[in-house]
Every structure is written in C-alpha cells, then in structure tokens.
Amino acid sequence: MDDRSSAGPSGHLGSRNRRPRPVDPLPALPVRARSSGRAACDHAGMRTAQRLVAGLLALLWAVPGFGLIDLEVTVAPDEVWRPVAILDGGWGLFVTAYIVAGLVLVMIRPSWATEIAGQLTGIAALLAVSAGLAREYTVWWMLLALLLPAGAFAGLAALDRRRGAPVGGERAAPVRPSVRWAYAGLAVVGAAPWTGYALDMYRANRDQLPPNEITNDVNHWAVQGAFAMTLVGFAALAALRPSLRRFNAVRVGVCAAYFGICSLRFPESAAALSTSTAALAVAWGVAVLLVSAVDRPAGRPAQSPRPPASPVTTAS
Numbered sequence: 001m002d003d004r005s006s007a008g009p010s011g012h013l014g015s016r017n018r019r020p021r022p023v024d025p026l027p028a029l030p031v032r033a034r035s036s037g038r039a040a041c042d043h044a045g046m047r048t049a050q051r052l053v054a055g056l057l058a059l060l061w062a063v064p065g066f067g068l069i070d071l072e073v074t075v076a077p078d079e080v081w082r083p084v085a086i087l088d089g090g091w092g093l094f095v096t097a098y099i100v101a102g103l104v105l106v107m108i109r110p111s112w113a114t115e116i117a118g119q120l121t122g123i124a125a126l127l128a129v130s131a132g133l134a135r136e137y138t139v140w141w142m143l144l145a146l147l148l149p150a151g152a153f154a155g156l157a158a159l160d161r162r163r164g165a166p167v168g169g170e171r172a173a174p175v176r177p178s179v180r181w182a183y184a185g186l187a188v189v190g191a192a193p194w195t196g197y198a199l200d201m202y203r204a205n206r207d208q209l210p211p212n213e214i215t216n217d218v219n220h221w222a223v224q225g226a227f228a229m230t231l232v233g234f235a236a237l238a239a240l241r242p243s244l245r246r247f248n249a250v251r252v253g254v255c256a257a258y259f260g261i262c263s264l265r266f267p268e269s270a271a272a273l274s275t276s277t278a279a280l281a282v283a284w285g286v287a288v289l290l291v292s293a294v295d296r297p298a299g300r301p302a303q304s305p306r307p308p309a310s311p312v313t314t315a316s
Contacts, residue, residue: 043160043163046110046156046157046159046160046163047110047160049156050106050107050110050113050153050156050157051106051107051110053149053152053153053156054103054104054106054107054110054113054149054153055103055104055107057103057145057149058100058103058104058107060145061095061099061100061103061145062095062096062100064216065095065099065145065216066091066092066095066215066216067091067092067095067096067099067100068092068096068100069092070088070089070091070092070095070215071088071089071092071093071096072092073085073088073089073092074086074088074089074092074258074262074266077266082266082268082269083211083268083269083270084211084213084220084269084270085262085266085269086224086259086262086263086266086269086270086271086272087211087213087220087221087224087269087270087271088213088220089258089259089262090220090223090224090227090228090259090271091215091220091223091224091227093227093255093258093259094223094226094227094230097251097254097255098119098123098230098234098251099120099123099146101251102116102119102120103116103149105244105247106153112244113153113154113156113157114153114154114157115243115244116153117149117150117151117153117154117157118150119237120146120147120149120150120153121146121147121150122233123146123230124142124143124146124147124150126226126229126230126233127139127142127143127146127223127226128143130198130202130222130223130225130226130229131222133199133202133225134201134202134205134206134219134221134222134225135205135206136205136218136219136221136222138217138218138219139218139222139223141216141217142218178240178242179239179240180238180239180245180291180295181239182291182295183235183236183238183239183245183249183288183291183295184236184239184240186235186239186284186287186288186291187232187235187236187238187239189284190231190232190235190256190284191232193277193280193281194228194229194231194232195228195229195232197225197228197273197277198224198225198226198228198229199225200225201221201222201224201225201228201271202221202222202225204221204271205219205221205222205225209221209270210270211270213270220271221271224271227255227259231252231255231256234248234249234251234252235249235252235288238252238288238292245295246292246295249288249289249291249292249295250289250292252285252288253285253286253287253288253289253292254285254289255285256281256282256284256285256288257281257282257284257285257286257289258285259273259281259285260273260277260278260279260280260281260282260284260285261278261282263275263277263278263281264278264279264282
C-alpha cells in the first residue's frame with residue numbers, strides 16, 4: 001500500500017495546518033516608536049510656534065514700539081534731538097534690552113519661553129506701578145503688549161508639556177534658590193540712587209515738565225522712571241535667581257554703563273544724570289559686567305534624561 005494513502009485524511013490536514021504563514025512585507029512599527037514620533041512632531045511644532053510669535057513681537061517692539069529707533073537717537077543726535085536724547089535713550093534701552101532681547105532669546109532658544117514670560121509679566125507690573133505714580137495712564141497698550149505674549153508663551157509651554165516633550169529634547173533645568181552675594185551687594189548699592197532718580201522722573205511727569213517727548217501717546221518721563229527701577233529689579237533678579245543669571249546681569253550692566261555715558265555726553269539733555277552720578281552709573285554698570293564675566297553660569301537648559309529601556313510592543 002502507498003505510504004501517502006496510509007497517512008489518511010488526518011495526515012494531509014496536519015500538513016496543511018503546518019504551512020508557514022506568509023511574511024508581512026511591511027511589519028508594523030513598535031507602538032513606542034510611533035508615539036515617540038508623534039511627540040517629536042508635536043514638540044517641533046510648538047517650538048516653531050514659539051519662535052514665530054517671539055520673532056514677530058520682537059520686530060514690533062523694536063520698530064513700531066520705537067526700541068531701536070529711539071536708541072539710535074543717542075548715537076549722534078543733532079541740535080534738534082539733543083534736548084531729548086536722554087529721554088529717548090531711556091525708552092530705547094528699556095524696550096530693547098528688557099523686552100526685545102528677551103523675545104529674541106525665545107526665538108533662538110524656545111526652551112526659555114516660560115522664564116521670559118515671567119520676566120515680561122514682571123516688567124508689565126513694574127510699568128503699571130510707574131504709570132500710577134507718574135499718572136501716565138496711556139501706557140495701557142504697553143501693558144497689553146507685554147501680557148499677551150507672556151500668556152502666549154506660558155500657554156504654548158504648558159501645551160507642550162501636556163503633549164510630552166520628545167526623548168532627549170530640551171527642557172528648563174529645575175531652579176533651586178541660590179544667592180550670588182556680589183550681585184546682591186551691587187543691587188543694594190544701586191537701589192537708593194536709581195530709586196531716587198525714578199521718583200524724580202515720576203514727579204516730572206506729574207508736573208508735565210518740558211520737554212513733552214511723546215511716543216505712541218506715552219510721555220517718556222514715566223518710562224524713564226520705569227527704566228531706572230528695571231535696573232534695580234533685574235540686578236536683584238540676577239542675585240536671587242540662577243535661571244538666566246548672566247543674561248540678566250549683562251543687560252543691567254550694559255544699560256547702566258551706556259546710560260551713564262550718554263549723560264556725560266549730553267549733560268544739557270532733559271533727564272540727564274549729573275556728572276558725578278553719571279560717572280558712578282558707569283562704574284556700577286562696569287562692576288556688574290565684571291561680576292558676570294567671572295560668575296559661573298547656572299540655570300542653562302538641560303537635556304531631558306532618557307528613560308530606561310522598556311520591552312517593545314508590536315502593534316498587531
């Protein structure tokens with residue numbers, strides 16, 4: 001008898017059941033790889049949105065907001081602009097160094113968006129107090145133009161965290177309170193003279209002293225006082241908060257030194273510091289810059305640690 005026929009139907013059925021399954025030419029990707037890819041795309045989209053918002057706002061503050069335009073007045077003012085060179089310089093430094101520079105940083109490194117959002121909120125609060133003391137209530141548009149981007153950055157950062165940053169992506173390093181006593185000492189030294197100068201500017205605005213230098217309906221005397229208080233505030237911020245410590249200190253030092261130099265160049269200009277006070281402002285600003293040059297950087301964005309490897313799950 002033939003061996004094949006002796007195997008019976010069950011033998012043939014067993015042979016069919018043991019046939020190899022066809023190989024899928026396009027195997028499914030691991031679920032983890034798919035989710036990581038989506039998270040990376042979402043994260044990149046958020047970073048792009050933050051860059052676009054920051055770049056647009058920086059341009060608006062620099063040009064229609066007269067940051068760079070007013071700062072340019074201090075370079076080589078003619079006889080028409082010399083009487084208001086210091087008032088224009090104060091506006092230009094305030095807007096360019098503390099608003100535009102922060103926005104440019106976000107455009108370059110979106111990981112700092114939350115930190116800069118907090119700074120913009122603080123600047124808005126300081127400007128609101130200055131407006132109240134100077135009775136210059138037309139600064140409402142400046143407050144709005146500060147709080148809206150601050151809210152946008154905070155919202156985009158929160159949405160990015162909710163969706164989950166990609167493995168190995170950037171995130172802000174945890175901030176631990178620390179004091180740099182050199183910055184703290186300089187902040188204390190500069191607090192009284194800069195506060196006194198700010199109070200004089202508020203009084204001049206209340207009394208409507210000439211010249212009435214108006215930009216976008218806002219009198220410069222009030223912003224001049226806010227600029228002086230921002231120097232004190234950011235010096236204290238550099239002393240107490242490690243995040244962006246050197247960046248904040250450099251802005252303070254450059255602004256104070258340059259403002260003092262402008263006062264020495266244009267002593268007849270309205271709101272100029274006296275010769276001795278201007279020299280002290282230059283020295284104070286240089287001292288802040290020297291401390292920032294030797295200070296150990298802290299608060300840089302850190303790389304997110306990679307989680308431990310887990311079993312790969314394949315989608316069916």
